[in-house]
Amino acid sequence: MSSPATTLRAELQQAPTYFEPFLARFFQESAERYAYGDLFEPLYLDMTEFVTRRGKRIRPLLFLSSYRIFGGERPFENNSLLRAALSLELLHAFILVHDDVIDQSEKRRGLPTFHKLVEERLGKIDGAARFGENVALVIGDILFAMAVDTLRSTDFEPDRRDAALAHFLRYITDTGAGEIYDILLGTRDIARVEEEDITRMYTLKTTRYTFEAPLVLGALLAGLGADHLRELAELIEPVGLAFQIQNDLIEYQQFKGVDRLRQTDILEGKKTLLLRAAYEQLTDVDRSFLQLCLSTRTSNDASVSKIEQLIDKSGAVELLTRQMESLFQKAEAALDHSSFSPVQIDGLRLAFSLVRQQTQHTGTL
Numbered sequence: 001m002s003s004p005a006t007t008l009r010a011e012l013q014q015a016p017t018y019f020e021p022f023l024a025r026f027f028q029e030s031a032e033r034y035a036y037g038d039l040f041e042p043l044y045l046d047m048t049e050f051v052t053r054r055g056k057r058i059r060p061l062l063f064l065s066s067y068r069i070f071g072g073e074r075p076f077e078n079n080s081l082l083r084a085a086l087s088l089e090l091l092h093a094f095i096l097v098h099d100d101v102i103d104q105s106e107k108r109r110g111l112p113t114f115h116k117l118v119e120e121r122l123g124k125i126d127g128a129a130r131f132g133e134n135v136a137l138v139i140g141d142i143l144f145a146m147a148v149d150t151l152r153s154t155d156f157e158p159d160r161r162d163a164a165l166a167h168f169l170r171y172i173t174d175t176g177a178g179e180i181y182d183i184l185l186g187t188r189d190i191a192r193v194e195e196e197d198i199t200r201m202y203t204l205k206t207t208r209y210t211f212e213a214p215l216v217l218g219a220l221l222a223g224l225g226a227d228h229l230r231e232l233a234e235l236i237e238p239v240g241l242a243f244q245i246q247n248d249l250i251e252y253q254q255f256k257g258v259d260r261l262r263q264t265d266i267l268e269g270k271k272t273l274l275l276r277a278a279y280e281q282l283t284d285v286d287r288s289f290l291q292l293c294l295s296t297r298t299s300n301d302a303s304v305s306k307i308e309q310l311i312d313k314s315g316a317v318e319l320l321t322r323q324m325e326s327l328f329q330k331a332e333a334a335l336d337h338s339s340f341s342p343v344q345i346d347g348l349r350l351a352f353s354l355v356r357q358q359t360q361h362t363g364t365l
Helices: 004-030 041-052 058-069 079-103 114-122 128-152 158-185 195-222 226-255 273-281 284-295 301-314 316-336 342-359
Strands: none
Touching: 004 041, 004 058, 004 079, 004 342, 041 079, 041 114, 041 128, 058 079, 058 195, 058 342, 079 114, 079 128, 079 158, 079 195, 114 128, 128 158, 158 195, 195 226, 195 273, 226 273, 226 316, 226 342, 273 284, 273 301, 273 316, 284 301, 301 316, 316 342
16 A cells, blocks of 8 residues: 555646646636737737746645645645646746846746747837836736636635635735845845845745745645644745755856856846855955955956856855755754654655755756
8 A cells, every 4th residue: 555655746746737738728718808909919828828838836736735735635636726726826927027027037947038028029119128028017917916816716615715815915925025125135235235134035035935835825725724834834944945045056056157147146136145155254355356246237257257266265155055955954853843743744755855856956946
């Protein structure tokens, strides 16, 4: 007889075969609802393409995992269960569209970002880039409304559904606050940015909606009580920070690659734990060089090479790697001492390991 963890692993391996067709079908069936005429139709097609691009689907996967781990009995092909999972992917798309405009990113999952898609459709007209960004911001707002409505229209017990919606909206607010932290920390000299500021930004901007939201919402809709939901949220925080550090380390390896002038968090002036750790470990002279390079908004090969040299010299990569592993170990220990059942602990451990496998080579949460 298979163990619960083995059964869960098999179910999760099958989950994409239910979710991906459901995602495509959702946009096909929603086309009439969003039939706003000839001007909007191509944008709806672009929105469909953007959301359905091949991705890791970490949030739906964690949601379905948590629902099953904490006793949810609906099969993974259940319409309302898939709608709830979809709401998290729509939320992710909303955040990505806005984030790409803020960061002036040109690529997402190897293809044009949404504002670039619009700009390309407009052709060579004056202000095409600005118009593309304006339209993308509004499309992001529509995706936000779609996410909320998709969760609202599920047939879970009204009390659970209302509680899930309340949590959902709170996570969106947290993510917005984290985005503001990211923007404003980017305006500061690295010497004026504290580690706790960056950690808070990571938690609000990424951990809450990427890890806590799917796990808490899945558990809530499965019937987990409020005390256990709070405990689950506390368990997730070190895991989320560890994944964010992993993401930073992977991006740095990409930064060191052939195209070092491509857009990265470092070249955008974002304040990461990697940069902060490097600054802390360097001598005063090297700190001044790092501050000078980071203050140069126009990237060139000399400044990029110097940043790379200083980060490597500082030992920050090794330091952050140890911190990441320590956080994963902390989460493992917390799981072992939690009030959850052995079966639930095994299920959560499996869910975390699957996500880590998906992100450890390519990053991007």
